[in-house]
Every structure is written in C-alpha cells, then in structure tokens.
Amino acid sequence: LMNQSMHEVIDQLHQDDKTHVWHHLTPGAAAEAGLPMFVEGEGLVIRDSQGKEYLDASAGGVWVTNVGYGRKEIADAMHAQLTKLNFFASSMAGVPATKFAKRLLEKMPGLSRVYYSNSGSEANEKAFKMVRQISAKHHGGKKSKILYRERDYHGTTIAALSATGQTQRRAQYGPFVPGFVEFPHCHEYQSQYELSEDKSYGVRAAQAMEEVILKEGPDTVGAVILEPITAGGGVILPPEGYWQEIQRTCKKYEILLIMDEVVCGIGRTGNWFGYQHFDIQPDIVTMAKGVASGYAAISCTVTTEAVFDLLQEEAGDELGYFRDISTYGGCQAGPAAALANLEIIEREGLIDNCRIQGERLLAGLEKLKAKYPIIGDVRGKGLFVGIELVTDPVNKAPVADAITVGIAARCKALGLLIGRTNRSFTAANNILNMSPALIATDADIDKILSILDKAFELETTNE
Numbered sequence: 001l002m003n004q005s006m007h008e009v010i011d012q013l014h015q016d017d018k019t020h021v022w023h024h025l026t027p028g029a030a031a032e033a034g035l036p037m038f039v040e041g042e043g044l045v046i047r048d049s050q051g052k053e054y055l056d057a058s059a060g061g062v063w064v065t066n067v068g069y070g071r072k073e074i075a076d077a078m079h080a081q082l083t084k085l086n087f088f089a090s091s092m093a094g095v096p097a098t099k100f101a102k103r104l105l106e107k108m109p110g111l112s113r114v115y116y117s118n119s120g121s122e123a124n125e126k127a128f129k130m131v132r133q134i135s136a137k138h139h140g141g142k143k144s145k146i147l148y149r150e151r152d153y154h155g156t157t158i159a160a161l162s163a164t165g166q167t168q169r170r171a172q173y174g175p176f177v178p179g180f181v182e183f184p185h186c187h188e189y190q191s192q193y194e195l196s197e198d199k200s201y202g203v204r205a206a207q208a209m210e211e212v213i214l215k216e217g218p219d220t221v222g223a224v225i226l227e228p229i230t231a232g233g234g235v236i237l238p239p240e241g242y243w244q245e246i247q248r249t250c251k252k253y254e255i256l257l258i259m260d261e262v263v264c265g266i267g268r269t270g271n272w273f274g275y276q277h278f279d280i281q282p283d284i285v286t287m288a289k290g291v292a293s294g295y296a297a298i299s300c301t302v303t304t305e306a307v308f309d310l311l312q313e314e315a316g317d318e319l320g321y322f323r324d325i326s327t328y329g330g331c332q333a334g335p336a337a338a339l340a341n342l343e344i345i346e347r348e349g350l351i352d353n354c355r356i357q358g359e360r361l362l363a364g365l366e367k368l369k370a371k372y373p374i375i376g377d378v379r380g381k382g383l384f385v386g387i388e389l390v391t392d393p394v395n396k397a398p399v400a401d402a403i404t405v406g407i408a409a410r411c412k413a414l415g416l417l418i419g420r421t422n423r424s425f426t427a428a429n430n431i432l433n434m435s436p437a438l439i440a441t442d443a444d445i446d447k448i449l450s451i452l453d454k455a456f457e458l459e460t461t462n463e
C-alpha cells in the first residue's frame with residue numbers, strides 16, 4: 001500500500017517513460033495514453049505500478065516466461081555464476097555453457113552441437129550463415145537460397161526479416177537480403193487449394209514448397225526455415241501429413257531443414273520441441289524465448305554433427321571454419337540461467353503439465369466456440385493456443401480489427417493478459433493467442449476461460 005511519496009515517485013517514472021523511452025512495437029498514441037508499468041511478478045501473476053494484478057496468459061507478452069515469474073532459483077544460479085566469472089569471449093570452454101549444452105542435447109536425439117547467441121533473430125542469422133558457408137565451401141556458392149513460408153516470422157534483423165512471410169511487417173525496411181524465397185502458407189482453416197480425392201490438404205500444402213524449389217532450381221536451394229507451429233502469424237498448426245512431405249522433399253533435393261523453435265522450444269507445446277510432435281529430424285534447430293524463460297538473453301542454434309563437420313577446416317584451409325562470433329555468447333549468466341530453467345522444468349514435470357493443461361484449455365475453448373459464433377476456429381498444442389475470429393463460420397472472413405482489439409482490451413480490464421495478431425504484421429488482425437506459463441493449474445486455466453467468456457459476452461452484446 002502506497003504512501004504519498006511513493007505515488008509521486010511512480011508518477012515521475014511514468015512521465016520519464018513517456019519522455020525518454022522508445023517502446024517496441026508501440027504506436028505513439030498508445031504510448032501517449034500511458035503504458036502499464038509492470039513492477040512485480042510471481043508465478044502467472046504480474047502486478048503493475050498501481051497495484052493492479054493480472055493473470056498473464058501471454059508469458060510476458062511474447063511467449064517467453066515458460067517457468068513463470070519470480071524464480072529465485074534462476075536468479076541465484078545467475079548470481080553465483082556472475083560473482084565467480086561473468087564473461088569471457090566464446091572461444092573458451094565455459095562451465096555452465098558446457099553443462100547446459102549436454103543436458104539440452106539429451107532432449108534432441110540426432111543433434112549434437114550447440115552454438116550460443118542472444119536472441120531468436122540472431123540464432124536464425126547463425127543458421128543462415130551456416131547455410132551460406134556450406135554453399136560457398138561445398139557447392140561453389142550455388143546452393144545458397146533459403147526458402148521461407150508465408151505467415152512465418154523469423155526475426156527483426158534484416159536477414160531474418162528477409163526470411164519473414166509477413167508483408168506488412170516488412171514494408172518500408174527493404175531492400176532485403178537477396179536469396180530468400182517465399183512459398184505459400186499451410187493454414188487449412190483458410191484453405192487455398194482445391195483438393196483432388198487422393199491428396200490430403202497437408203500433402204498439397206507441402207507440395208507448394210516443392211513447386212518453388214523446382215522453379216528456383218533445386219541445386220540453388222540450400223535450406224528451408226519453418227516454424228513447427230506458426231506463432232505470430234496466427235498459431236497455425238501444420239495439417240496432417242504436412243511435415244512428412246516437407247521432410248521427404250528436403251531429403252530428395254539435399255536441402256537443409258531449419259526449424260525455428262524460438263517460440264515452441266523448451267516445452268511450450270507439451271514436448272521439449274515442437275518438431276517432436278511430427279516425427280521429423282531437422283538439421284538445424286534455433287531456440288530462444290523459453291531457453292531461460294526471460295531471466296537472461298540467450299539463444300541457441302543447434303545442429304547435427306554433419307552440419308558441424310561441413311564447417312570444419314580441412315588441411316591447408318585455414319578459412320574453412322565457421323567465421324562467426326556473438327560477443328554475448330560469452331556471457332556466463334545465460335547458460336547458468338538456462339540450466340536452472342531446464343532443471344525446474346524436469347523437476348516439476350512441466351512438460352507433462354503443459355500437455356494436460358493445454359488439453360483443458362482447448363476443451364474449454366471448444367465450449368466457448370459453441371457459444372459465440374464469431375469464434376470460427378480454436379486450435380493449439382500444449383499451452384499454446386489460438387482463437388480465430390470471423391464474421392461468420394461459413395465464409396470465414398476476418399472480424400473487424402476493433403473486435404479483436406476490443407476482446408483483448410476487455411480481458412485486460414478484467415485482469416487477464418492475452419496476445420493477438422496485429423494488422424501491422426499480418427494481413428488480418430483476427431487471431432487471439434494464449435500461452436500461459438507451463439506451471440498453470442486447473443484453477444488458472446478455469447480462471448482464464450471464465451474471463452474470456454465474460455470478455456466475449458461483453459464484446460458481442462456490446463456492453
């Protein structure tokens with residue numbers, strides 16, 4: 001409970017924020033209206049400077065805080081490491097980096113090397129550089145193109161944006177890096193193919209990638225990057241048969257499969273990794289958010305031994321190794337946090353909990369769908385779900401932006417934080433998403449559902 005001077009301090013902070021901080025993804029009007037200042041968190045609950053509490057079903061706004069807020073154990077592990085040794089550039093064997101790599105790879109059969117950096121974008125940049133160097137060393141520079149899928153997001157840096165299938169997000173930031181080629185999305189609910197009797201939607205959608213490979217010339221394509229489940233593009237689950245066809249095509253043309261697990265990785269979907277739902281074997285896997293649940297900035301680019309071998313120097317070839325560094329890949333706090341994070345997930349059985357609670361959440365959403373006709377589709381895996389809002393279930397046209405924004409705002413007013421697509425990134429702003437921390441209980445899920453129910457009721461009756 002705040003006294004007068006604490007109020008004054010907080011008012012001043014809000015003023016200074018408006019004057020000095022340039023916020024991510026925030027239009028001026030929203031910042032001018034005043035943003036919440038979150039000051040404390042515990043588990044799934046986050047509190048703002050006015051003392052208002054929210055149940056956070058967005059994992060920190062962007063699918064990050066997998067083990068929840070307020071984990072002293074992670075902070076302690078970082079403190080212990082930082083007071084012992086904070087940093088040395090990555091050409092040194094670090095204790096937590098070595099321990100975490102070993103533990104992580106136990107979860108990823110078939111993969112054997114961990115390359116550290118600091119953000120999802122950067123992890124993807126590393127993957128692109130590996131592909132480009134493999135092309136330079138082994139294919140005379142010819143096999144350098146990288147394919148990406150419409151609606152997928154791979155990051156904010158110029159090359160990662162060049163590999164991003166969201167026109168609105170890219171607009172104004174070109175020219176882009178050459179050699180990135182788009183192929184169509186696989187969102188079955190917004191079907192874009194006439195199917196013949198013998199072909200499933202998944203197979204047809206995956207063949208759209210093969211068509212692009214054939215058009216570009218298979219010997220010019222080095223890799224394809226995909227999200228296992230598209231996150232920001234609208235929680236899009238791959239249709240049945242999709243991944244098998246993608247994997248088959250990659251093998252056929254010797255194209256590396258890069259899996260962007262920046263969102264799905266480390267438990268989010270009820271498996272250690274999203275790709276592990278689909279019985280496929282990627283060559284490169286990138287991950288970031290859940291790696292340390294937001295306690296430290298750390299990302300990983302994980303590869304097979306074959307990829308690693310292709311980038312080792314041969315006798316007399318001093319330039320042959322991977323000529324890349326990330327300064328803060330040498331910060332010891334990241335892997336210390338990642339190791340503590342992984343131990344929490346194991347000890348508390350959070351992967352199983354995520355699967356069980358994800359089913360509870362999805363079952364509840366199905367009930368809401370039956371109740372509110374503007375809910376066209378609900379979908380998800382583990383504690384990673386999306387709700388697609390449409391004007392009617394038959395033509396599936398997106399609702400007006402104001403409805404999606406309105407429901408998210410009503411949830412917030414009722415004390416629940418959820419995410420949504422945004423028209424400045426994607427073609428339509430009609431998909432809500434939720435990703436509570438993997439520690440969610442029955443009571444948390446039921447509370448999320450009851451607040452959502454209320455928000456839909458208020459929005460659809462226009463109260």
Ligand code: PMP
Nearest residue numbers: 119120121153154155231262263
């Ligand atoms: N890949 C995916 C699938 C993402 O969702 C994101 C971030 N939302 C990124 C990459 C980029 O990660 P970062 O913001 O850490 O650079």
